[in-house]
Amino acid sequence: MNHLKNTPGGNRIVITVIGPDRVGIIAAVSNILAEKSVNILDINQTIMQEFFVMVLVADMATAAVDLVSLKDLLAKRGEDLQVRIDAQHEDVFNFMHRI
Amino acid sequence: MLTIEEILETIKMVQEENLDIRTITMGISLRDCSDADHRAACRKIYEKITRLAGTLVKTGEEIAREYGLPIVNKRISVTPIALIAEASAAENYLDYALSMDRAAEAVGVNFIGGFSALVHKGFTGGDVRLVESIPQALSSTERVCASVNVATSRAGINMDAIAMISGVIKETAKLTADRDSIGCAKLVVFANVPEDNPFMAGAFHGVGEPDCVINTGVSGPGVVKSAIKRAGDADMGALSETIKKMAFKITRMGELVGRTAAQRLGVPFGIVDVSLAPTPAVGDSVAEILEEMGLERCGAPGSTAALALLNDAVKKGGAMASSYVGGLSGAFIPVSEDTGMINAVIDGALTIEKLEAMTAVCSVGLDMIAIPGDTPIETIAAIIADEAAIGVFNHKTTAVRIIPAPGKKVGDWVEFGGLLGRAPVMVVNKFSAEKFVRRGGRIPAPIHSLRN
Numbered sequence: 001m002n003h004l005k006n007t008p009g010g011n012r013i014v015i016t017v018i019g020p021d022r023v024g025i026i027a028a029v030s031n032i033l034a035e036k037s038v039n040i041l042d043i044n045q046t047i048m049q050e051f052f053v054m055v056l057v058a059d060m061a062t063a064a065v066d067l068v069s070l071k072d073l074l075a076k077r078g079e080d081l082q083v084r085i086d087a088q089h090e091d092v093f094n095f096m097h098r099i
Numbered sequence: 100m101l102t103i104e105e106i107l108e109t110i111k112m113v114q115e116e117n118l119d120i121r122t123i124t125m126g127i128s129l130r131d132c133s134d135a136d137h138r139a140a141c142r143k144i145y146e147k148i149t150r151l152a153g154t155l156v157k158t159g160e161e162i163a164r165e166y167g168l169p170i171v172n173k174r175i176s177v178t179p180i181a182l183i184a185e186a187s188a189a190e191n192y193l194d195y196a197l198s199m200d201r202a203a204e205a206v207g208v209n210f211i212g213g214f215s216a217l218v219h220k221g222f223t224g225g226d227v228r229l230v231e232s233i234p235q236a237l238s239s240t241e242r243v244c245a246s247v248n249v250a251t252s253r254a255g256i257n258m259d260a261i262a263m264i265s266g267v268i269k270e271t272a273k274l275t276a277d278r279d280s281i282g283c284a285k286l287v288v289f290a291n292v293p294e295d296n297p298f299m300a301g302a303f304h305g306v307g308e309p310d311c312v313i314n315t316g317v318s319g320p321g322v323v324k325s326a327i328k329r330a331g332d333a334d335m336g337a338l339s340e341t342i343k344k345m346a347f348k349i350t351r352m353g354e355l356v357g358r359t360a361a362q363r364l365g366v367p368f369g370i371v372d373v374s375l376a377p378t379p380a381v382g383d384s385v386a387e388i389l390e391e392m393g394l395e396r397c398g399a400p401g402s403t404a405a406l407a408l409l410n411d412a413v414k415k416g417g418a419m420a421s422s423y424v425g426g427l428s429g430a431f432i433p434v435s436e437d438t439g440m441i442n443a444v445i446d447g448a449l450t451i452e453k454l455e456a457m458t459a460v461c462s463v464g465l466d467m468i469a470i471p472g473d474t475p476i477e478t479i480a481a482i483i484a485d486e487a488a489i490g491v492f493n494h495k496t497t498a499v500r501i502i503p504a505p506g507k508k509v510g511d512w513v514e515f516g517g518l519l520g521r522a523p524v525m526v527v528n529k530f531s532a533e534k535f536v537r538r539g540g541r542i543p544a545p546i547h548s549l550r551n
Contacts, residue, residue: 014101014106016106016107016110018110044103046103048107053103053107055103055106055107067164067165068161068164068165071164071165086110086167087167088165088166088167088168089165089166089167090101091166091355092109092166092167092168092352092355093101093105093106093109094101095351095352095354095355096105096109096348096351096352097101097105097108097109097348098101
């Protein structure tokens with residue numbers, strides 16, 4: 001089981017990419033994040049039921065955009081690449097899966 | 100440390116299994132809006148609602164996007180209007196409903212609850228005027244929801260109130276007949292009504308509540324159904340365990356969203372209502388959960404037992420997930436809003452009598468049920484009295500939201516669209532309860548209400 005790195009701080013987001021595998025997905029996502037000063041903490045990927053699944057944890061502490069705008073940028077890029085890219089605050093997952 | 104599997108589980112729950120936050124409801128006290136001049140009172144009501152709820156919708160939308168969790172409804176509940184309007188000399192409370200409607204429209208919410216009266220032990224002058232104003236209020240507004248509490252375990256069942264509200268239901272059906280009697284979909288008759296319920300149409304802001312509060316209602320029948328499917332041939336204990344775990348996860352989302360919304364809006368967080376609220380969307384059905392548990396159709400023998408297991412497991416899981424659980428908290432079984440329930444009625448598996456039995460073990464009552472338009476007032480009153488008796492004598496909330504659509508017969512449909520859905524007109528027992536209902540007065544509280 002892949003464990004994602006655990007670092008303190010409340011500005012972390014989880015970016016997920018789901019879709020058919022193809023060249024350039026990681027590059028596309030990391031380019032956007034670098035442009036907007038979002039620090040990548042961990043990347044994990046796997047193939048699930050023929051789909052490429054990437055989960056990326058990033059820190060928004062020094063980000064030049066807010067989460068909602070970043071989400072839009074990623075979703076738009078995802079459309080070009082024909083994959084679904086989503087970004088959510090990490091609290092959603094912590095609240096659901098951790099007591 | 101989150102695992103990739105956990106992250107994907109959450110995403111799947113939202114994207115494939117219809118997990119959502121059903122509502123963020125802002126409760127607003129209008130106790131400081133009373134005025135001898137009803138026009139002044141209406142101005143104060145409009146001003147207070149628009150001031151406090153001005154950013155409710157925007158805040159809800161922001162949170163939904165940041166957390167990637169749909170928040171289906173942003174709504175408002177207010178102090179029962181009978182308590183506020185009574186100070187005025189107005190003969191009719193329509194203006195209060197119009198003010199509520201305008202305020203709701205101004206802040207962009209689709210429903211505002213609280214055109215309500217609490218008459219379980221008797222009527223004041225304001226209560227009578229409010230109840231009499233309901234048909235006009237519901238036919239002249241888009242967003243206003245009305246409710247009346249006619250019974251409690253402490254006071255018993257006010258049969259005079261039930262008789263009166265039954266006439267009001269018929270009148271509301273008539274006045275909104277051109278829209279399949281949609282007014283009745285916004286009118287709930289309660290026993291043991293909770294004062295912090297965030298779900299419409301029965302929401303109002305109780306008198307013991309703070310000035311302003313945020314309550315959330317969660318949903319997620321689709322998530323529970325999928326979990327039961329994955330559990331395969333598990334026995335009852337394992338089934339309950341599976342549902343509890345899912346209810347925990349669902350409720351945590353309500354807690355997170357509620358607390359975040361309350362913090363951003365600068366008001367206290369109230370409760371999470373741990374409910375399974377279906378929608379007409381495919382796969383978002385409580386009936387389908389019962390069918391997944393092993394019933395050929397919802398309404399078959401075994402339905403009450405299956406629903407009891409489901410409801411109890413939802414509460415147990417939910418109670419662990421939130422510091423403050425309140426409202427209705429349980430599974431909802433509305434007919435028109437649940438595709439599985441509708442199919443069960445069409446197939447002849449589900450009757451009003453079976454639904455009534457099921458309400459003894461779930462959170463609400465006979466909800467969103469269309470009946471023939473020629474059903475006598477006394478029969479409607481008797482149906483409400485039966486439902487109130489289940490609530491009063493079992494110390495639980497029950498409610499009736501029934502639609503006697505004029506001109507409609509068994510086999511016809513009422514169509515509301517949206518979350519209110521569509522309902523087949525159901526068979527009502529033809530035998531009369533007229534003499535019983537006409538006795539009037541109050542059914543005394545049960546012996547086990549004497550708890551002190």
